[in-house]
Amino acid sequence: MSTSLTPPDSSDRVVPTDAERRQTARDEDAAGVRRARRASLVRYLGMPLFLALVLLGLFLWVGTQELDSIEARTLTAENLLGQTRQHITLTLYSTFFVLLLAVPLGILATRPRLRRYAPVIIGLGNAGQAIPSLGLLALLFYLFRTQPALPSTGTFPVVVSLVGYSFLPILRNTMVGLDQVDRFVLEAGKGMGMSNRKVLRSIELPLAVPVVLAGVRTALVLNVGTAALAFLFGGGGLGETIFAGFQLRRTPVLITGAILVAVLALLVDYLAGLIEEKLTPKGL
């Protein structure tokens, strides 16, 4: 106590020279760079590591459980991997098609000539999302049953319904993304003699990309979740495991299915985030 109260002896005081100060600054800079690098490592690797840990935990936990014959039959690697693959396929197909439909429609709806139809188009997208996903699936199932040409079970109806369900976020984000482009930037483009098409391609779309991609990301995650219902219509996916666990009251099976869907959703969100970052124009 007493030593800390004595005033510091002036001969002990170290006055840093300029060179030393510069060195300190350099060290601090280097430390800053290291910190930033560590921060970005955490950002890029944090999520995959976390997911890997969750999967490992799940694996270890299931390993400690005494599995009966039903559980053992359901929780095989072959079974789960197959369902995961189906799940991913459904998600990717539906996302691909919804992009193909909703983005061009969003572009059309923001063109001056078609502007007045925008509320109708948004309404359409709203309807798709307002109907509960299970209801939409069921409706499509009955609708397709009346059309002999269309398969009422399997991948096709599930993809169609997923497209309907994830239509709105992509459509709306496309429209919002295009609308939020500074109109003076567009005026400058036009004022220099760019055609409307050129303005759309070189200015509007690149500037809308971040917002559109945010919509795609939302849609992807929605689709992973909704695809868990696909099994009801013969579309397969991880929903089968969840439902089996639920119906047969086999908790390990239920939990395995649920965690796998959650991990898949988080992984998809993470990957979509990476793509978003990559595709966002640098100057923004």
Place this chain on the structure above:
Amino acid sequence: MSDQTNGDPLARLGTDAETGETMIELQELTKRFPGQETPAVDRLSLSIPKGEIVVFVGPSGCGKTTSLKMINRIIEPSSGHIIIDGEDVTDIDPNHLRRRIGYVIQQIGLFPHIRIAENVATVPHLLGWDKDRTRERVDELLDVVGLPPEQYRERFPKELSGGQRQRVGVARALAADPPVLLMDEPFGAIDPITRTRLQNEFLRLQTELQKTICFVTHDIDEAIKMGDRIAILQEGSRVAQFATPEEILTHPANDFVEDFVGTGATLKRLKLTRVKEVEPTEALTGRVDEDRETLRQRFDASDWTAMLLLDRENKPLRWLRGPDLRQQDRPLEKAGVRTRALVEPQATLSDALEEMLLGAAGVAIVVDRRGAYRGLLDIDAIITTIQTMKDAQAEYYRAAKLADPEDEVPA
């Protein structure tokens, strides 16, 4: 300082309309917006001489920007004709037309997702220039507008200040060397110091470039500074006067022009003059520590209608009138009315005027930093100052324009 001389109207003489050729001819140009009864622009006819800066100036809503935007048909005219360099461009492909006209807007409108070099290269790209030629031109232009290319070429717009961005905006407009430039309040959103610098630089640039420029502003000072000719526009883009700045200042065509030039310009000048530059008048003062009778005698001997009562530190306290001095029942500190409209010597005349108006007083009391009385500033002094400024201003522009007698067109 060198900027100042370069931006001086003197420097621009000799480049103006040597040939007298018309570059842009507007004939009965009209714009009627759907759902509006009166046309925004009503039969505007104007000839813009080659190599001159013509400024459209007028109050907001007068249609000056609409008029400008009809020249490159960002806004399509409802009727009338636009003739550029002898060619009627009213019905040609607007995209081709616009590549021949430089366009600078207040909001600048740089493309945020591409680099400065690519921004500048917009029109050369559209015209299909090859890579080497484009790059050379971009570097040359960045140099011209005072942004070292090696330093700025690879940057993104968001990494530049407002002034630097507008430099890029000007470079981009000049990229394909268009003979005509349209500028819509190009320096309007930039801080006053940078604005002055950009204006001066632009004027210097124009002596070399000799573009035909249409320039829109609502600021008469800027119009007077930038314009070889000024079109003062009234509602519906009706031309109130189309003349040189000198002529507009000395011979305003009508009351509208006089008002527009007068109010805008002088009020701005009031902000440039400080209270200390105006000789204060002396008030009739008395101090609280003086005898009431002494004060009364001094008051009666003067022809003042009120006396300014100061406290022991010479700070203004109250305005006293005759009855306040004669009544004995109230202490002097409580008599009369409280003093208002106190201004420091550092304040501008504009501040002082505002204080007077707020205090509903004909005078402002000038006090020093510690609040001690220095003198009075009355409204007449401000009016005299305004008159002097106006005369000096007219003199300045007349001198500038007459400096070279060759340029003077005999009346």
